[in-house]
Amino acid sequence: MGELRYEFPDTLDAAVALLAGESGAARVIAGGTDVLVQLRTDTIEPGLMVGINNIPEVRTISAENGGFRFGAAVTGMELVEHAAFAKTWPGVIDAVKLIGSIQIKGRATVGGNFCNASPSADSVPAMFAANAVATIVGAKGRRDVPVEDIATGPGRTSLAKDEILASFFLPKRPPHAGDAYLRFTPRTEMDIAVSGVSVCLALDGGGSCTTARVAIAAVAERVLLVDEAADALIGTPVDDAALEALAVAVRAACRPIDDKRGTKTYRIKVTGVLAKRAARIALARAGER
Amino acid sequence: MAKIHVSATVNGDAVDFLCDPEQTLLDVLRDELEFNGAKEGCGTGDCGACSVTLDGRLVCACLIPGAEVQGKTIETIEGMADGEVLHPLQRKFIEHAALQCGICTPGLLIAARALLERNPDPTETEVRYWLAGNLCRCTGYHKIVEAVLDAAEEMRT
Numbered sequence: 001m002g003e004l005r006y007e008f009p010d011t012l013d014a015a016v017a018l019l020a021g022e023s024g025a026a027r028v029i030a031g032g033t034d035v036l037v038q039l040r041t042d043t044i045e046p047g048l049m050v051g052i053n054n055i056p057e058v059r060t061i062s063a064e065n066g067g068f069r070f071g072a073a074v075t076g077m078e079l080v081e082h083a084a085f086a087k088t089w090p091g092v093i094d095a096v097k098l099i100g101s102i103q104i105k106g107r108a109t110v111g112g113n114f115c116n117a118s119p120s121a122d123s124v125p126a127m128f129a130a131n132a133v134a135t136i137v138g139a140k141g142r143r144d145v146p147v148e149d150i151a152t153g154p155g156r157t158s159l160a161k162d163e164i165l166a167s168f169f170l171p172k173r174p175p176h177a178g179d180a181y182l183r184f185t186p187r188t189e190m191d192i193a194v195s196g197v198s199v200c201l202a203l204d205g206g207g208s209c210t211t212a213r214v215a216i217a218a219v220a221e222r223v224l225l226v227d228e229a230a231d232a233l234i235g236t237p238v239d240d241a242a243l244e245a246l247a248v249a250v251r252a253a254c255r256p257i258d259d260k261r262g263t264k265t266y267r268i269k270v271t272g273v274l275a276k277r278a279a280r281i282a283l284a285r286a287g288e289r
Numbered sequence: 290m291a292k293i294h295v296s297a298t299v300n301g302d303a304v305d306f307l308c309d310p311e312q313t314l315l316d317v318l319r320d321e322l323e324f325n326g327a328k329e330g331c332g333t334g335d336c337g338a339c340s341v342t343l344d345g346r347l348v349c350a351c352l353i354p355g356a357e358v359q360g361k362t363i364e365t366i367e368g369m370a371d372g373e374v375l376h377p378l379q380r381k382f383i384e385h386a387a388l389q390c391g392i393c394t395p396g397l398l399i400a401a402r403a404l405l406e407r408n409p410d411p412t413e414t415e416v417r418y419w420l421a422g423n424l425c426r427c428t429g430y431h432k433i434v435e436a437v438l439d440a441a442e443e444m445r446t
């Protein structure tokens with residue numbers, strides 16, 4: 001391994017210039033809970049590490065157009081402790097709270113969860129369901145993309161070498177809307193999802209579902225948004241029949257592997273169960289607003 | 290290899306050190322600054338034996354680049370007692386025999402203090418969840434949880 005350079009630029013432009021100017025492999029590091037482990041185990045051998053924690057834009061949570069924007073390097077604990085954000089997006093907080101220990105959440109970021117591109121990432125389905133948009137900054141400028149477009153497969157993303165995931169925008173919530181994330185793990189804490197489901201839905205004044213987004217994790221090569229599952233809820237009062245249709249649609253979208261954490265058959269079955277339960281929680285939360 | 294010059298505060302004292310880009314905060318604490326209280330268990334953030342606080346935030350020192358703590362404030366187990374007077378959590382760990390081999394103990398004490406600073410009256414469940422990132426292979430945890438709850442009660446009165 002050659003000499004490792006470690007830089008801590010103060011601006012995104014400077015960070016992008018460092019990435020663009022590096023001839024060898026480079027890595028962006030925020031919380032480092034994945035990157036430092038990969039570095040230590042020689043899974044990655046970059047010549048340049050670009051630490052982004054000194055860049056204010058990626059470390060800030062702010063209100064924007066009635067919604068929220070938070071930086072890609074905002075930590076899990078910062079989101080959990082942000083009262084207004086946590087109240088508005090309880091499903092995102094459900095997911096963030098399940099990431100590792102308190103110590104890990106003190107460093108780990110939602111941006112990192114996306115860039116690590118694990119199919120079982122907890123916060124990723126919650127952000128899909130929340131209809132979040134990612135702002136990516138690179139040598140050619142800025143671009144906004146739906147968060148569904150970031151991961152392309154296990155450990156792979158659509159970001160170019162000179163691009164940095166800068167922030168996420170979560171749009172203003174309509175009234176009577178709620179979101180929830182549930183996952184299955186053999187242990188209650190400190191474990192990796194066998195299956196995960198996020199549901200975000202909104203109701204009209206009569207209690208009929210007007211919009212819904214459903215995302216599933218750990219049952220494909222990446223997190224999936226399942227439009228057919230959302231369609232099973234829209235136009236219904238989210239009653240038992242709609243929930244059963246939701247489960248059928250979710251199971252049809254699962255394409256999991258067998259591994260030490262769960263079999264294909266089990267993952268498909270439990271994902272449908274989790275979808276129904278998550279939808280019930282999202283429904284209850286929507287009724288509280 | 291180019292060393293990086295870093296100035297930080299550890300347990301209230303200003304410190305200066307030179308570190309390699311690969312060195313973690315745990316490497317720096319143990320190898321450069323001779324704070325040997327934080328332990329290396331796994332080195333991958335799973336066991337919590339290296340728990341310290343960084344600007345008040347509970348973290349694993351093994352997952353912090355040493356070069357990143359420039360200007361920051363670090364608290365380690367060495368700063369927990371007030372001279373010869375033990376912190377209530379330290380005293381209760383002894384009273385309850387909440388340790389055997391002791392490798393996990395500095396991390397558990399730092400983590401427990403961070404909990405009680407945020408929540409002076411935690412339930413047993415809250416203690417268990419907060420300490421889920423600190424592995425102990427000796428005690429079975431029960432005595433640790435008892436010690437934390439007992440210390441919390443004493444600290445409230």
